Each structure stands twice: as structure tokens, then as C-alpha cells.
Amino acid sequence: MDEHRTGSSPERSRAVRSLKEPFDVVVVGAGINGCGVAWDAALRGLRVLLVERDDIGSGTSSWSSRLIHGGLKYLEKLDVKLVRESLREREWLLGAAPHLVRPLRMILPFYSGGKHNPFVLEAGMLAYDVLSWDKSLSRHSVWSRRGTLKRVPGLNREGLYGAAAYYDAQVELAERLCVEVALAARSAGATVLNHASVESLEVVNGAVRGVEVEDRLTCERHSVRTRVVFNTAGPWVDRVLRGLEGEPRLIGGTKGSHFIVDRFVGAPSKDALYYEARSDGRPMMVLPWRGQIMIGSTDERFEGGLDDVGPSRNEIEYILDETNAVLPHANLTAEDLLWGYTGVRPLPYTPDGSEGDITRRHAFNDHAPRAAGLVSLLGGKLTTFRQVGEEATDLALKKLGLGKRRSATRRLLLPGAGPVDREVFARTLAETTGLGTSTADRLVGIYGSRARGVAERLLDPAMREVLDEESGLTAGEVAFVMEEEFAETLTDVLARRTVIGIGPTLPDETIERVARAAADHADWSEERTESEVAVYRNRLKRFGIPERSRATA
Structure with missing residues (x-):
């Protein structure tokens, strides 16, 4: 991490301070499955820490086909159980996040x-x-x-x-789905810490006793006590396990x-x-x-x-x-x-x-007896994250000897799914804030009923500054995602919160204006602001077409 990229939001500072206390469960990786595990476990009364090396939803969850599907192709493999599970979870998501899943x-x-x-x-x-x-x-x-x-x-x-x-x-904005599940986990009591990596696992006499966490924004290290670790790092699962002797390769x-x-x-x-x-x-x-x-x-x-x-x-x-x-x-x-x-x-x-023969069903790999309390998730997809969270928490409760506690997630909605009529809400938002109708509709499509939080900040005239003409992004929206949605970097703000930065291009003046607004809100130094802009521009290279192939008729 660049030496200039230091400093934390008040929310993050509280999360870091909480690392001194023991946790029942540490969840490594805040893709959709890790967020789902943290949500369910926190709702069932466990003290949970969700740690993400980069940002919430920044990995495989953002690079998928963005479908919530029952898995029609799985019927070919006669995996009826997986199809039924997926269809049931699809139906739940249509009701639990109608602003994101259509x-x-x-x-x-x-x-x-x-x-x-x-x-x-x-x-x-x-x-x-x-x-x-x-x-x-x-x-x-x-x-x-x-x-x-x-x-x-x-x-x-x-x-x-x-x-x-x-x-x-x-789900056109899979990034936003991950953020909403993380918000639900926080509301349930989980501690959420992005831009922090688990550098090592502490295993004593064949049992997990804690993890070593590095804050990648400050480079500070913290020893965190826990009895259960869920490794939900997706394709990075084996990286989390490095240093453990005798562990076979899990991800291919x-x-x-x-x-x-x-x-x-x-x-x-x-x-x-x-x-x-x-x-x-x-x-x-x-x-x-x-x-x-x-x-x-x-x-x-x-x-x-x-x-x-x-x-x-x-x-x-x-x-x-x-x-x-x-x-x-x-x-x-x-x-x-x-x-x-x-x-x-x-x-x-x-x-x-063949690739098509590899199972798409999720599975939990229990590392006992070499590391009792450590469990790695293999597979999983956007559609079934709630089911993954339920199964993982059942397993955690058993390992902690706490007995059965019923999962509540199937009966709940995600934070932006408040009881609002989208068209009426967007129209009212436009009228009360002075925003254009297209901007108000964009806000409702991204934040759902939580768009009220953006509107509240726009009551301050200083927050009404428009930072991007095409989307109508304002300084108030930047402040909202940095205060309420774990956004710590410019890339967090552009790519996975306001989502105006999905893709390879964004006007230089927009990047600079958003960086200045973020810097003013979070009190970044000039060096950090320049570093944030450089990191974001470097990220855009990932979306380029590396080598133009032959014309195809």
C-alpha cells in the first residue's frame, strides 16, 4: 500500500478499535458469500468480524454474468437439489431486493x-x-x-x-448487492472491515485461536482472537491457507x-x-x-x-x-x-x-483435525448466498457448542428494499431535492429506499455540487457512501457505490472532482488524493481489450 494512503473514517476507526475484543467468528472475504455468512451469523447472536483484503464485492462477485438464476443447465447433470435450492433463493431475492434484482x-x-x-x-x-x-x-x-x-x-x-x-x-449491479448484504450484516451487529487482509492464521494444538489482520490503509497489524474462521475468499481461498502445513490445493x-x-x-x-x-x-x-x-x-x-x-x-x-x-x-x-x-x-x-463437469454446488471444507475451527467455502454463486450463510452459521454454532438457533434471513429484506413505489418515490425525490428526474431515478435504482439518505445530505447547499453531468452525481452522494457504506477509497466510491465508474472510461474532470470531494469529506492529504486518482486510473486498464483480434464476419 502506498505510504500516502493512510487515514480512516470514523466508522472504520470504530471497527479497528473493536479488534481488541474476541470474536466468535471471523469471515475472510467480503464477496457475496462472505457477506451472507456474516449477516446470518450476526443475526443469530454471534460476534462476527468480516474482513476483506480489497473492497466489498470487488472480486468474483463483480466479474460474473450478473444473473440470479435457477441453474437450468444443472438439470442436464440431474442436480435437482441444486436447481430447487437456486429457484427458491431466486424467488426470495426478487422480493428481498426488488430495486436491484429484476x-x-x-x-x-x-x-x-x-x-x-x-x-x-x-x-x-x-x-x-x-x-x-x-x-x-x-x-x-x-x-x-x-x-x-x-x-x-x-x-x-x-x-x-x-x-x-x-x-x-x-442483478445489473452485483456490486451493490454485496454492499447491501454487508450493510445488513452491520445492522445485525457484525464488524465490517474492508481494505484489511488476514496475513496469517494462529493455530495452537490443532485448533484455531486467532488471525493476524493487517490494515492495508495504515499498514498496522492486529492480532484478533477467534475460535472459528470461515475462509470465503473465493478463488483466493488457497492464498488464505498459505503457511498451514499439509493442506492440499482446494481451488481450481x-x-x-x-x-x-x-x-x-x-x-x-x-x-x-x-x-x-x-x-x-x-x-x-x-x-x-x-x-x-x-x-x-x-x-x-x-x-x-x-x-x-x-x-x-x-x-x-x-x-x-x-x-x-x-x-x-x-x-x-x-x-x-x-x-x-x-x-x-x-x-x-x-x-x-472438462470444465463443464466441475460441480457448481457449494461445499464446506473442514480443516480439522489439523486446524479445528477453520472452514473453507468452495464454490457458491450470487443466487444462493443466503443459503450458504445459513449453512455456515449452523456449522459455526455446532463448533462453538452453542446449540441450534433458527436463521431469520429468509424472512427479511435487504436494507434498500423499503416499502416504496419506485416511480412515486423517484418523483418525490426529484421534487424535494431539485435533482433531475433521471438523476432521482438513478439514485432509487442504486440505493432503493435508502436514497433518502442522499436526499438528506442535499439539504446542505454545499452538498449539491454536481460532480458528473451525465449521472448527476453530487458531493452529497459521495459523502453518503463514505459515511454509510464503508467506502474508503476513490475506487470504492466510483466503482462499487455510486457505480458511475463501471467500465473503462470516465471523464478526467469527473475523476478529479470526485477525488476532491472525497478528500474534502475524509480530510485526505494532497499526496493521498493524487495516489487515489492514480490507483483508480490504473484499475481502468483491466477493462481494456488487450489485443484486437481479427475481424469476424
């Missing part, structure tokens, strides 16, 4: 010569409906070839039989890349396309995303560095070729790729077999 119709075209027979696919649709018997979404429908082309005229017509349409859900993740393009001729206007790749039969998607289109993804074994992973030329060509095959009028080339991102799925290490 229904999305998926269109599945049927082609002759495909890996899956259309009758088998339709049977899968029926099973999907049966397994989601308690859903609020519409049942699937089957379209003829003519009906399919009427709805999606841009589809490749060669060998097209028809299509099925069914509903799943999308696969790499998935996605690319963003402008809307193109032939693409569905509001629906998603879920189809088989012509070359290898693996599932591919064309997704609506924030007014643009996301195409992807790949599924390749990955052995490289986790902190700077990016798409390869082969991945670029593969996704372009397959997108153009199913939607020929797109005629996409590498020059049409606006930006892209790559994540590594935290799947269990399996040296043999």
Missing part, C-alpha cells in the same frame, strides 16, 4: 444438430417450472419457428425449429470473460438470449445490460495471477464467432467491443475432466 425473460432457441434435442430442452423447461412451484414469475412458453422469428427476427434461421421462453432474474477455478457492446441489429430489445455455442455446445448468452449488451461467457481452466486476470485473444474470437453465428446481422468484430472483464470462478480443484 425479472429477465430468457429466450432459448432450438436448432437441429444442437447438443440438446428440442424435446429434451422442453422437458427441462417443464421440470424448471415444477421445481419453482412457489414462484411469482410466469411459466415457460414454447414458440414455433415462425413465432420465434417474429419475436427475434435477427436469429440465424438455418436449422431453427423454434424456441422456449422462461424467466430468471438479473475456471476463467470467464464477458464483453460489452452497443445495441446491434437483430438483438432482442429487452430479453436475453441463452443458446448453445455451435463449436462446442456450451451455454452462451446475449444479455441486456444498462442500455447496452453483454455477450459471453467463456469457461477455461485458469492457473495465472488472480489480481490482474484479463481476457485472451482466443476468448475474444470465441465469443465474437459464437455471437455472430446465432445473430448473423450483428456482424461484430473486435473493434465493436467497448470493454470487457474477466473473473475466476472459485470451483473445487479437479485435475481431470
